[in-house]
Amino acid sequence: MIPIAVNEPILSGREKEYLIECINSGWISSEGPYVKELELLLAKRVNREYGIAVANGSGALDIAVRALEIGKGDEVIMPTFTIISCANAILNSGATPVLVDSYIDTWNMNVEQIESKITSKTKAIMVVHIYGLPCDMDPILNLARKHNLKIIEDAAELIGQTYKGKPCGSFGDISCFSFYPNKHITTGEGGMLLTNDGRLAERCRSLRNLCFQEGKRFVHEEMGWNYRMTNLQAALGVAQIERLDEFVQKKYFIGNFYHQLLSDVSSDAKIIQLPAPEKEYAKNIYWVFGIVINGEFNASDVMKKLSARKIGTRPFFYPMHLQPVFKKMGLFSNSNEQYPVAEMLAEKGFYIPSGLSLNEEKMQIVVKNLKEVLNECRNG
Ligand SMILES: Cc1ncc(COP(=O)(O)O)c(C=O)c1O
Structure with missing residues (x-):
């Protein structure tokens, strides 16, 4: 019997054409034009102002937590049923993940358990949409407003999904995506942060790029990562998002x-x-x-x-x-x-x-x- 893989992406659109263009033009690093194009396209699709393309979805979460100034002594509420990248990002920043269980029908985070987990240390709720249905956002957004909490929305798995007609990824102070090959659009490895806050977007860009400073390039006030996406990856992403x-x-x-x-x-x-x-x-x-x-x-x-x-x-x-x-x-x-x-x-x-x-x-x-x-x- 022919094996049937758990996932195989479709790469039969303009992927090859755009990749050849990168090679012919010599633009293969993160400086190339497709990176900005992919940022604009996803931001537009999700009704957000700013997109910051990164090397993978896990890196997007790292950047999101740090950009929101969440650190030592802070707590972030998240589902226990998710990928480790979510907890890693919180722990990497020095903060503490606080867990809630899932609903038995949607497998998404149990919204009714969130409020009892809120303390004076809680800074954010990390909302993770799991497998196909979005989390129930309205009660989560109400809680965030009531307790003055930030929302990090992990929409890695639900690119193209909506909640009450609004795109998933449009609810977070910062929203994160992954373009791993099993996702709805793929760049091989890759990810994106979206936000409506220009200051946060600038911070995400700086954290993505080792916090290099303009004018004082190799002098660093803060630690970041090299989580840049290449033009080759973004070229794939542009061809994918078209479909x-x-x-x-x-x-x-x-x-x-x-x-x-x-x-x-x-x-x-x-x-x-x-x-x-x-x-x-x-x-x-x-x-x-x-x-x-x-x-x-x-x-x-x-x-x-x-x-x-x-x-x-x-x-x-x-x-x-x-x-x-x-x-x-x-x-x-x-x-x-x-x-x-x-x-x-x-x-x-x-x-x-x-x-x-x-x-x-x-x-x-x-x-x-x-x-x-x-x-x-x-x-x-
Ligand atoms: C919900 C969720 N968040 C984050 C990630 C991490 O993305 P990446 O594999 O691009 O690092 C994944 C990956 O599959 C995911 O499913």
């Missing part, structure tokens, strides 16, 4: 087709839970098609059997409060640190091939094998 609407439509199609093919097993909640197709504030755009299994076996059992049949999968996130590296640092060790939904999702959740290059035939093969494997697991 963003088409890509988002393809993800809808993939998600809806999987729902259709799996309706017999998902109608019995004792077998599997599929992604919620919609909430009152958004339709799911299925960045990935996640599955949560019920029963005596775990996601890892199903994934192993699918892998033997050459079908790629990925486990769900492993919660921050269980990460060995953070346990060694003594983090999240209080007895009130209970996050049962995130733990269940980590044990029972995984996603099946969800990349843009999937077609109906491949999805049918995936589902046929998944159903067989589920049967094998249920029958011991």
Whole structure:
């Protein structure tokens, strides 16, 4: 059987043309014109004033936390069910991540748990949109206003998604994106910060570029990073963003087709839970098609059997409060640190091939094998 990868990007637009242009012109570093073009295009798409392209989404989060002057003694509230980049960025700045659990239907951060975690040290809420549906932004924005907190919005997974008709990435004081190849648009590696605040944008640009100073180039008042994006990466990104609407439509199609093919097993909640197709504030755009299994076996059992049949999968996130590296640092060790939904999702959740290059035939093969494997697991 031909392997079906968990993700394969589509690079069949003007990517090659723009890359050749970079090579012919000699503009390959971060100084080239495509970097600014990509910044303008994404900022416009998300209704933000300023875009700052960076080397990856993790770096965008590092810069966002530092640009907001969050540091030692400060706390930032974030979901435990997310990628480690979010906690890293907070810890790298010297601040402390404070966790909330997830909702069982959307897998996004549990908004009702946020307020009880706010203390006099809380400076920000890091909102992370997970897998396909946005977080419920209105109550989060109300809390931020009430308690004078900043919002860092991590929209890495939901480029092109909206909340109540407004683009994801338009809610944060700073919003962050990733252009890793499994994202809706890719630059190989890459990311972006967006903001409406000119002063913050300048700070992000400086932090991205080692805090070089104009006039005193090698004299530094502050430490930054080299998180610059190259013109080659940005050229890819410009070709990709030209097709963003088409890509988002393809993800809808993939998600809806999987729902259709799996309706017999998902109608019995004792077998599997599929992604919620919609909430009152958004339709799911299925960045990935996640599955949560019920029963005596775990996601890892199903994934192993699918892998033997050459079908790629990925486990769900492993919660921050269980990460060995953070346990060694003594983090999240209080007895009130209970996050049962995130733990269940980590044990029972995984996603099946969800990349843009999937077609109906491949999805049918995936589902046929998944159903067989589920049967094998249920029958011991
Ligand atoms: C929600 C979220 N934030 C941040 C990142 C980090 O992005 P990158 O891989 O570009 O560093 C990812 C990456 O997959 C992500 O899913």
